Amino acid sequence: MGLNMKKVVLTTGGTGGHIYPALAIAKELKNREVETLFIGSKYRMENELVPENGFDFIGLDIKPIKITNIKSIYRLFKSIIKSITILYKENIDCIIGFGNYISIPVLIAAFLLGKKIYLQEQNINLGLANRVFYRVSQKIFVAFDKTYEDIPRKYQHKVMVTGNPLRKEFRYIDREEEREKLKIGNNEKILLVIGGSLGAKKINEAILNNWDELFKNLDIRVYWATGKNHFDEINNKIRKRKPNDVIKPYFDNIAKIMAASDLLICRAGALTVSEVIELQKPSIMIPYKSSDVGQKQNAELLKKIGAAKVYDEDNSDEAIKEAINLIKNEKLLKKMKNNLVLIKKGNSTLKIVNEIDIWRN
Numbered sequence: 001m002g003l004n005m006k007k008v009v010l011t012t013g014g015t016g017g018h019i020y021p022a023l024a025i026a027k028e029l030k031n032r033e034v035e036t037l038f039i040g041s042k043y044r045m046e047n048e049l050v051p052e053n054g055f056d057f058i059g060l061d062i063k064p065i066k067i068t069n070i071k072s073i074y075r076l077f078k079s080i081i082k083s084i085t086i087l088y089k090e091n092i093d094c095i096i097g098f099g100n101y102i103s104i105p106v107l108i109a110a111f112l113l114g115k116k117i118y119l120q121e122q123n124i125n126l127g128l129a130n131r132v133f134y135r136v137s138q139k140i141f142v143a144f145d146k147t148y149e150d151i152p153r154k155y156q157h158k159v160m161v162t163g164n165p166l167r168k169e170f171r172y173i174d175r176e177e178e179r180e181k182l183k184i185g186n187n188e189k190i191l192l193v194i195g196g197s198l199g200a201k202k203i204n205e206a207i208l209n210n211w212d213e214l215f216k217n218l219d220i221r222v223y224w225a226t227g228k229n230h231f232d233e234i235n236n237k238i239r240k241r242k243p244n245d246v247i248k249p250y251f252d253n254i255a256k257i258m259a260a261s262d263l264l265i266c267r268a269g270a271l272t273v274s275e276v277i278e279l280q281k282p283s284i285m286i287p288y289k290s291s292d293v294g295q296k297q298n299a300e301l302l303k304k305i306g307a308a309k310v311y312d313e314d315n316s317d318e319a320i321k322e323a324i325n326l327i328k329n330e331k332l333l334k335k336m337k338n339n340l341v342l343i344k345k346g347n348s349t350l351k352i353v354n355e356i357d358i359w360r361n
């Protein structure tokens, strides 16, 4: 590693939705011979996902912050001090925060040390961490035009609408080629069922409730990611399945399956939404209920342009029934697909990396 190499810290964690965009940026930085270091929580999935992708990672003792709990405040304080030590020693050129509480102590440390801060927001609505820091950031890269509404006019010059950085596989992929590789018949319909990066209990239950009906539809092949924690239970419960159905805890090759699919049943996590837009896939979305994570707004955007049908968690059963009908309605599927062209954003990773100012330091 050269003495004069530039160095960028990426702080992120919690779920795939916050980590994958950071990995996409890190890969592009690596292409440009910029060093990177990830800082996240030692308790969450970044702890494995980041090193698996070949990047340096430091996991801190970070847990959700409860301001009424002394122990939680003490832990926050400790992670700020630790972050200051790390950032000081590493002599970094800038830091990029990807939202989530995990980024908070690291960004506080960066602010105290006067480091350049950039932010990336995956969701339509600005999340809590990004809400705290946009004032002191150089720029905030957002995925959707609507996010402007969450930022006062005074700070809007800091906003750049780039779309979400997606894994590279999503950019260079062809539906027909992937269908051929998966040996999908001409009349076969592919239904992809995924929760977020951790799976979705409600969606799983609804699929189980409607499994007999799905089984009867011989022309529907189901690809179902249950989430790692739910897999064993589900696998034991299902007695009959069509030979082509694929049930797994998680698909590592999701871009390929998504490209090959005709319809998705999914949560409305920001990354899933951006991937669905990029590959122009019709979907039935069942957003996660908690208002903290903004999935409802993400889903509404697609509904508004006629690209997705949206169901409340409590109506998940109906959503599955609708999917079984919709997947046979080629005319409507085509229309939904075409409506997505309107909001495609192009290569966000390049736009962001081009904009980061580390060369003048």
Ligand SMILES: CC(=O)N[C@H]1[C@@H](OP(=O)(O)OP(=O)(O)OC[C@H]2O[C@@H](n3ccc(=O)[nH]c3=O)[C@H](O)[C@@H]2O)O[C@H](CO)[C@@H](O)[C@@H]1O
Binding pocket: 015, 016, 017, 018, 020, 099, 122, 123, 194, 195, 196, 197, 198, 225, 249, 250, 251, 252, 254, 268, 269, 270, 271, 272, 273, 275, 288, 293, 294, 295
């Ligand atoms: C419960 C929760 O906190 N959810 C939040 C979390 O979502 P979460 O990380 O769960 O969901 P996202 O949709 O943003 O990302 C999921 C990612 O996992 C991938 N995937 C999924 C299943 C699979 O089998 N294989 C696979 O690769 C998807 O392709 C996608 O890239 O962060 C998002 C981004 O800030 C938010 O919008 C969500 O509200």
